[in-house]
Amino acid sequence: MTTAAQPIDPFEAIEPSYLVAGRTARSWLLTTDHKRIGLMYLMTVSLMLAIGGIFALILRIEHLTPGQTVVDAMTYNRAFSLHGVIMVWLFMIPSIPASFGNFLLPIMIGAKDVAFPRLNLLSYYIYVLGAIVVLVSMLAGGVDTGWTFYTPYSSKAPSAVVPTVIGIFILGWSTILTGINFIVSVHTMRARGLRWMSMPLFVWAMYGTSIIQVLATPVLALSLIMLGLDHWLDWGIFDAARGGDPVLYQHLFWFYSHPAVYIMILPAMGVISEIIPTFARKNPYSYKAIAYSTLGIAFVGFLTWGHHMFVSGMSLFDAGAFGLLSMLVGIFSAIKVFTWVWTLKNGAIYLATPLLYAFSFLFLFVFGGMTGVAVATMSLDVHWHDTYFVVAHFHFIMVGATLTAFLAGLHYWFPKLTGRRYSERAGLLSAVLVFVGFFATFFPQFLLGNAGMPRRYASYPPEYQVLNVVSTCGSWILAIGLLATLIYLVHGVYGGARSGDNPWTSRGFEWRTSSPPPTHNFVTEPPLAIGPYDYTVPEEVIHHV
Amino acid sequence: MEELMRTLLFLPPQASTMARQVDHLHYFVIVVTMISSFGVYIAAFWFNARNRRRGHDQLTAHVYASGRSEATMIIGFLALFLVWWLIGYRQFVQMAQAPADAMVVYVTAKQWMWKFAYANGRSANDVLTVPVGQPVKLAMTSRDVIHSFYVPGFRLKQDVLPGRYTTLWFEATAPGVYPIFCAEYCGVAHSRMRGEVVVLSAEDYAVWLRDDGRDGSGVGVANSERLRDGANQTGPSQLVTLGAQIAERRECVACHTINGQTHIGPTFSRLYGSWVTLADGRRVLAGEAYLTRSMMEPMSDVVAGYKSVMPTYQGLLPEPEVAALVEFIRSLRDGPVPAGVTLPRLTVSSQADAGDARAPEEEKK
Numbered sequence: 010m011t012t013a014a015q016p017i018d019p020f021e022a023i024e025p026s027y028l029v030a031g032r033t034a035r036s037w038l039l040t041t042d043h044k045r046i047g048l049m050y051l052m053t054v055s056l057m058l059a060i061g062g063i064f065a066l067i068l069r070i071e072h073l074t075p076g077q078t079v080v081d082a083m084t085y086n087r088a089f090s091l092h093g094v095i096m097v098w099l100f101m102i103p104s105i106p107a108s109f110g111n112f113l114l115p116i117m118i119g120a121k122d123v124a125f126p127r128l129n130l131l132s133y134y135i136y137v138l139g140a141i142v143v144l145v146s147m148l149a150g151g152v153d154t155g156w157t158f159y160t161p162y163s164s165k166a167p168s169a170v171v172p173t174v175i176g177i178f179i180l181g182w183s184t185i186l187t188g189i190n191f192i193v194s195v196h197t198m199r200a201r202g203l204r205w206m207s208m209p210l211f212v213w214a215m216y217g218t219s220i221i222q223v224l225a226t227p228v229l230a231l232s233l234i235m236l237g238l239d240h241w242l243d244w245g246i247f248d249a250a251r252g253g254d255p256v257l258y259q260h261l262f263w264f265y266s267h268p269a270v271y272i273m274i275l276p277a278m279g280v281i282s283e284i285i286p287t288f289a290r291k292n293p294y295s296y297k298a299i300a301y302s303t304l305g306i307a308f309v310g311f312l313t314w315g316h317h318m319f320v321s322g323m324s325l326f327d328a329g330a331f332g333l334l335s336m337l338v339g340i341f342s343a344i345k346v347f348t349w350v351w352t353l354k355n356g357a358i359y360l361a362t363p364l365l366y367a368f369s370f371l372f373l374f375v376f377g378g379m380t381g382v383a384v385a386t387m388s389l390d391v392h393w394h395d396t397y398f399v400v401a402h403f404h405f406i407m408v409g410a411t412l413t414a415f416l417a418g419l420h421y422w423f424p425k426l427t428g429r430r431y432s433e434r435a436g437l438l439s440a441v442l443v444f445v446g447f448f449a450t451f452f453p454q455f456l457l458g459n460a461g462m463p464r465r466y467a468s469y470p471p472e473y474q475v476l477n478v479v480s481t482c483g484s485w486i487l488a489i490g491l492l493a494t495l496i497y498l499v500h501g502v503y504g505g506a507r508s509g510d511n512p513w514t515s516r517g518f519e520w521r522t523s524s525p526p527p528t529h530n531f532v533t534e535p536p537l538a539i540g541p542y543d544y545t546v547p548e549e550v551i552h553h554v
Numbered sequence: 555m556e557e558l559m560r561t562l563l564f565l566p567p568q569a570s571t572m573a574r575q576v577d578h579l580h581y582f583v584i585v586v587t588m589i590s591s592f593g594v595y596i597a598a599f600w601f602n603a604r605n606r607r608r609g610h611d612q613l614t615a616h617v618y619a620s621g622r623s624e625a626t627m628i629i630g631f632l633a634l635f636l637v638w639w640l641i642g643y644r645q646f647v648q649m650a651q652a653p654a655d656a657m658v659v660y661v662t663a664k665q666w667m668w669k670f671a672y673a674n675g676r677s678a679n680d681v682l683t684v685p686v687g688q689p690v691k692l693a694m695t696s697r698d699v700i701h702s703f704y705v706p707g708f709r710l711k712q713d714v715l716p717g718r719y720t721t722l723w724f725e726a727t728a729p730g731v732y733p734i735f736c737a738e739y740c741g742v743a744h745s746r747m748r749g750e751v752v753v754l755s756a757e758d759y760a761v762w763l764r765d766d767g768r769d770g771s772g773v774g775v776a777n778s779e780r781l782r783d784g785a786n787q788t789g790p791s792q793l794v795t796l797g798a799q800i801a802e803r804r805e806c807v808a809c810h811t812i813n814g815q816t817h818i819g820p821t822f823s824r825l826y827g828s829w830v831t832l833a834d835g836r837r838v839l840a841g842e843a844y845l846t847r848s849m850m851e852p853m854s855d856v857v858a859g860y861k862s863v864m865p866t867y868q869g870l871l872p873e874p875e876v877a878a879l880v881e882f883i884r885s886l887r888d889g890p891v892p893a894g895v896t897l898p899r900l901t902v903s904s905q906a907d908a909g910d911a912r913a914p915e916e917e918k919k
Contacts, residue, residue: 082742082743082745082746083742086739086742086744153741153742154739155739159700159738159739160700161698161699161700161716162699162700162739162740162741165698165699166741249715249716249717249718250716250717250868250869251868251869252850252851252866252868255700255715255716255717256715289605290607290612290614291614291617292616292617292618294617294618294619295618295619295624298619298624319646320702320711320712320713321713321715322712322713322715322718322720322843325646325647325650328643328646329643329646332639332642332643332646333639336632336635336636336638336639339631339635340628340631340632340635343627343628343631344624344627344628346594347624347627348619350594350597350598350601351619353597353598353601353602353605354597354601354605355605355614355617356601356605356614357605357606357607357608357612357614358601358602358605358606358607359606359607359610360602364602368595368598368599368602371594371595371598372591372592372594372595372598373591375587375590375591375594375595376587376591379583379586379587379590379591380587382583382635382638383580383583383584383587383638385639386579386583386638386639386641386642387639387642387643387645387646388572388576388579388641388642388643388644388645388646388648388649389576389579389580389583389642391576391646391649391709391710391711392576392580392706392709392710392711394702394711394737395702395704395711395737395738396704396737456563456564457564459563459564459565459580460564460565460566460706461566461704461706461707461733461735463704463735463736463737463745464737464739465739465744465745466744466745467744467745468745468746469745470733470748476564514610514611543616544612544613544614545613545614545615545616546613547611547613548611
């Protein structure tokens with residue numbers, strides 16, 4: 010870590026960086042510093058990514074042959090449920106908001122911390138508690154319902170459904186607390202003179218995400234409580250044999266889980282909206298388009314849940330309405346892509362690892378997004394629903410877009426977090442490996458879906474083998490890419506060259522303080538007079554306006 | 555071109571009247587997807603090559619999107635997506651509305667098998683035999699959890715739910731054998747819940763109809779229930795007749811006449827396939843779904859002019875009895891004379907009933 014003997018920044022002498030402000034374990038575990046909490050989240054969600062990834066590798070290895078390869082059907086079913094639950098609730102949902110969001114949001118609005126720092130620490134420990142409950146019950150008890158917990162299977166199956174949903178219920182509190190914290194911070198903690206339309210776009214993304222978190226998560230909690238009562242006390246809310254309605258569960262579940270998709274993708278869009286202007290050295294082609302489409306996605310995203318249920322038994326009118334509204338969400342995403350590409354068109358571009366990841370994001374997000382519009386097209390969805398096509402589509406969005414953006418952000422803000430550089434050459438190479446590995450893993454799955462292979466199949470007819478083998482080989486390339494990333498980043502933390510305060514010469518607000526930042530983020534009045542995407546004036550001007 | 559696209563996309567051969575048009579929309583959507591994603595990717599690298607940064611502190615002027623360029627872009631994509639939606643919705647409506655002359659097969663899904671019961675009383679496990687060029691409507695229900703009936707060759711899929719009937723119709727275009735998959739996770743053997751649709755030419759189908767079904771796969775669903783209930787073993791095996799018996803035994807006919815007269819409940823005569831006006835003003839089509847719902851939740855769709863006095867039959871009627879009742883009501887769609895007389899009749903030998911005697915044991919598994 011940095012030492013006080015070598016001040017990079019004159020301010021370091023006044024206040025040490027957040028990393029060295031206290032060195033005891035207690036100073037980390039009981040910290041209310043949003044940066045430390047963000048870093049703890051980053052470590053924890055990365056661990057969850059690794060665990061979820063190991064289950065993914067097991068699933069892929071099992072599919073090397075049509076019959077049983079390494080695990081039996083029940084183990085396979087439990088493994089895909091674990092993979093789904095871990096990736097969705099323990100990695101994707103908290104990934105960018107809780108780590109980078111926590112770290113950066115207060116700095117980006119020129120604040121010392123979030124509005125409720127102790128609540129922030131509490132939300133971290135609630136997350137850890139929820140994660141432990143979920144992992145213990147799923148690993149020890151076994152759950153094979155998939156992450157969707159469809160009734161009446163989940164309410165009848167003899168499995169650890171109840172403790173698992175209690176764990177997810179606990180996790181929901183953590184999500185809600187983080188969301189409330191961000192919303193209140195953005196409303197009340199902005200530096201003097203910082204208007205809404207001058208905020209960094211990442212803050213807009215966090216704001217939109219938080220709104221969804223606060224509004225949608227209670228519905229998940231509600232449906233999980235009802236599922237738990239059905240399973241534990243046999244209430245029969247979703248049991249058709251006693252007048253309950255199993256499809257009601259699907260409506261309730263997707264009313265949360267579709268907006269949850271935007272909890273996963275909006276932060277990713279926020280990361281890309283920061284990286285592209287920095288590396289293109291250009292203002293976003295349309296700031297307003299990105300900001301407003303974020304809000305558009307956050308609100309219209311609540312009205313599209315029915316497109317998960319075109320073949321579940323819904324009226325023609327409902328299906329048509331949900332199809333139409335889903336198209337509308339596609340438009341908001343298209344606006345963003347158009348804006349990013351035209352920002353590059355006018356830019357002065359420097360290609361480094363974060364931007365290379367952003368390019369991967371553009372390709373994978375457009376592919377995943379357009380196939381999303383495709384599966385929202387009702388007659389096509391009838392063929393694709395619950396096949397590998399859908400699996401490929403949402404992995405393009407969740408892994409292709411969100412994980413890529415997470416990695417892009419991790420490289421982009423690595424100097425901000427640590428004050429060090431990672432090996433740029435290793436970074437570029439790994440970015441290529443991750444992209445190739447990802448594409449090789451999931452592109453064949455689109456074709457598998459076309460060919461008709463349903464998802465959640467422990468064994469499959471032999472005609473699907475070739476594509477499955479290609480997909481499995483791809484997953485190994487992806488795993489190597491991610492492992493390499495872990496190695497050179499850890500090396501960067503301990504042995505990387507010092508980065509200086511602003512290695513990317515960005516105008517982003519978070520780069521206007523030292524890297525790593527001091528405990529209270531800014532030692533002077535935050536110099537935010539020049540906008541976060543303004544490259545028309547020389548850098549010196551920023552600190553003297 | 556058609557074959558090339560289909561092969562490139564790994565789509566199975568098109569085997570239903572819907573498959574071809576669904577595939578055409580598929581090609582349209584996928585080609586646009588490919589062009590846009592590769593287009594964006596190439597554009598990003600192209601701009602990177604063209605606009606390299608000349609110095610780390612290079613200054614650039616602000617460039618903003620014009621309102622016109624943004625509007626053009628939004629309208630362009632909106633138009634494209636709306637075209638997809640329109641075509642997709644039209645096809646979806648087509649998928650939902652079975653032709654009136656469709657032959658009905660009753661499907662019962664359970665962990666982890668498919669049971670197909672034909673109007674003539676015949677039934678089979680995991681093998682659905684249908685004639686080519688004839689619309690077939692499946693009236694499906696589940697005995698346990700949610701399943702999903704999926705035939706990739708037909709490009710069709712429909713969830714199968716406990717406690718209610720859903721329907722799916724198709725018209726096979728070529729004789730052959732097409733796999734059936736369960737597409738909704740339903741337990742440990744979900745991936746083994748497979749079956750097949752055997753599409754026969756009209757002549758072969760006629761032969762199959764005459765055959766007594768001793769191929770080992772046939773277990774009479776309706777008959778097995780009849781056996782369990784201790785009904786007459788040598789009685790008629792037609793589903794319609796069974797339905798008539800059940801209507802009598804369950805005392806449906808105490809309130810619902812079959813000759814068109816108004817009584818405590820609406821008459822069964824000419825009910826099936828008609829539009830019914832409900833007490834709350836809604837109009838619903840009296841199909842399998844409506845009839846089943848009215849048996850299970852009589853309060854949900856009370857017909858205008860009637861009192862809601864019917865008790866629920868939830869848990870009292872096993873699925874095969876529901877199927878038989880629906881088939882019975884369907885047979886009255888043209889009036890009091892059962893249309894069942896036009897159905898192909900089978901002479902059921904005593905051997906067939908002996909075979910069905912195995913069924914109760916099998917049910918317990």
